[in-house]
Amino acid sequence: MALRVLFIGGTGIISSACAALAVERGVDLTVLNRGTGRRPVPEGARTLTADVRDPAAVREALGGEEFDAVVDFIAFTPDHVAADVELFTGRTGQYVFVSSASAYAKPVAHLPITESTPLRNPFWSYSRDKIACEELLTRAWRETGFPAFVIRPSHTYDRTSIPLDGGWTAIDRMRRGDPVVVHGDGTSTWVLTHHTDFARGFVPLLGEPATIGDALHLTGDEVLTWDGIARRLAAAAGVPDPRIVHVPSDVIAREAPDRGPSLLGDKAHSVVFDNTRLKRFVPGFAATTAFAQGAREIVAHHDAHPDLQVVDPVVDALQDRLVERFG
Numbered sequence: 001m002a003l004r005v006l007f008i009g010g011t012g013i014i015s016s017a018c019a020a021l022a023v024e025r026g027v028d029l030t031v032l033n034r035g036t037g038r039r040p041v042p043e044g045a046r047t048l049t050a051d052v053r054d055p056a057a058v059r060e061a062l063g064g065e066e067f068d069a070v071v072d073f074i075a076f077t078p079d080h081v082a083a084d085v086e087l088f089t090g091r092t093g094q095y096v097f098v099s100s101a102s103a104y105a106k107p108v109a110h111l112p113i114t115e116s117t118p119l120r121n122p123f124w125s126y127s128r129d130k131i132a133c134e135e136l137l138t139r140a141w142r143e144t145g146f147p148a149f150v151i152r153p154s155h156t157y158d159r160t161s162i163p164l165d166g167g168w169t170a171i172d173r174m175r176r177g178d179p180v181v182v183h184g185d186g187t188s189t190w191v192l193t194h195h196t197d198f199a200r201g202f203v204p205l206l207g208e209p210a211t212i213g214d215a216l217h218l219t220g221d222e223v224l225t226w227d228g229i230a231r232r233l234a235a236a237a238g239v240p241d242p243r244i245v246h247v248p249s250d251v252i253a254r255e256a257p258d259r260g261p262s263l264l265g266d267k268a269h270s271v272v273f274d275n276t277r278l279k280r281f282v283p284g285f286a287a288t289t290a291f292a293q294g295a296r297e298i299v300a301h302h303d304a305h306p307d308l309q310v311v312d313p314v315v316d317a318l319q320d321r322l323v324e325r326f327g
Contacts, residue, residue: 002028009073011037017195068207071096081133101154102127102266112274123265150215158195159301166315179243186227189270193220194289204282219273220287236295245327
C-alpha cells in the first residue's frame with residue numbers, strides 16, 4: 001500500500017522538488033496550499049485548496065483523513081506549529097517540521113556542524129522562531145507522544161534563486177563590468193544544496209518511524225568560499241574574471257539593515273556540515289549537483305526568461321557606494 005503523505009505548501013524551492021520525487025517514487029501525495037504558488041504541483045499529486053492559517057478551513061478540506069506523514073514546509077513561528085499539533089494529533093504517524101540550519105549557534109565553536117551543535121541565534125528572529133518551534137515540538141513529543149521529526153536544511157536553491165546579495169543585480173553588474181560586493185574577505189565557507197539533492201535525502205525519511213523525536217540536518221557536502229560562489233556564477237554568466245570588492249559584514253549590516261540579521265546570524269560565518277547521521281538513515285545518499293552546474297542552470301533559466309532579470313536600483317546604488325569606499 002502506498003505511503004499516504006500530506007505536504008503543507010508544496011510549491012516552494014525545497015517542497016517542489018520533494019513533491020516531484022515523492023510522486024515519482026509512488027507516494028500517495030496530497031498537497032494543501034492556497035493555490036497561489038509559482039511552481040506547479042506534480043501530475044499525480046492531489047491538491048487541496050485552503051489557507052493553512054485558517055484551521056477551520058483546513059479541517060474542512062481534510063475532513064477525517066489520516067496520513068502516514070505530514071510535512072509542513074511553511075511553518076515559521078510557534079503559533080503555526082501549535083496549530084499543527086492540535087490539528088494533526090491522532091491523524092498522522094509522523095509530523096515533519098522544516099526548520100533551518102541557521103538555528104545552529106553562530107559563530108560556530110567547532111566544525112563540522114553536527115546535530116549536537118547548540119541552537120542559538122541572537123542576530124536573526126527567523127532563526128530564533130525556528131528554535132522555538134523545535135522546542136515546542138520536543139515538549140509535545142515528550143509529554144504526549146506527538147510524532148514530531150525535525151529536518152534542518154541549509155541554503156537550498158533552485159534555478160530561480162541566486163545566492164548573492166541582490167539576486168540578478170549581482171549578475172547584471174558582472175556583465176556590465178562593475179564590481180560586485182562580497183562580505184568579509186571572501187574566504188569564509190558556505191554550503192549550497194541543490195533542491196533535487198535535498199529531495200533525494202528527504203523523501204526516504206517520509207513515514208520512517210525511527211525519525212520520531214529526532215532532528216537531522218540535510219545539506220550538500222560541497223564546501224565553497226563566497227568568492228568561489230561569485231566566481232562560479234560569473235563563469236556561468238560569461239564573465240571569466242569578475243571584479244570582487246570585499247566589505248566587512250558589519251558595515252554591510254549597518255548600510256542595509258534588512259540584510260543584517262541573515263548576514264550576521266548566518267552567512268558571515270564559516271559552515272561545514274557533517275551529514276553522517278543522515279546517511280545512516282538514507283544509506284548511499286550523496287548530493288551530486290556541484291554548484292558550478294547549479295550556477296549554469298540559474299543563469300540559463302534567467303537568460304531564457306528576461307522578465308526575471310530584475311535589477312534592484314536600491315541594491316545597485318548600495319553596491320556602488322560600498323565599492324567607492326572599499327574598492
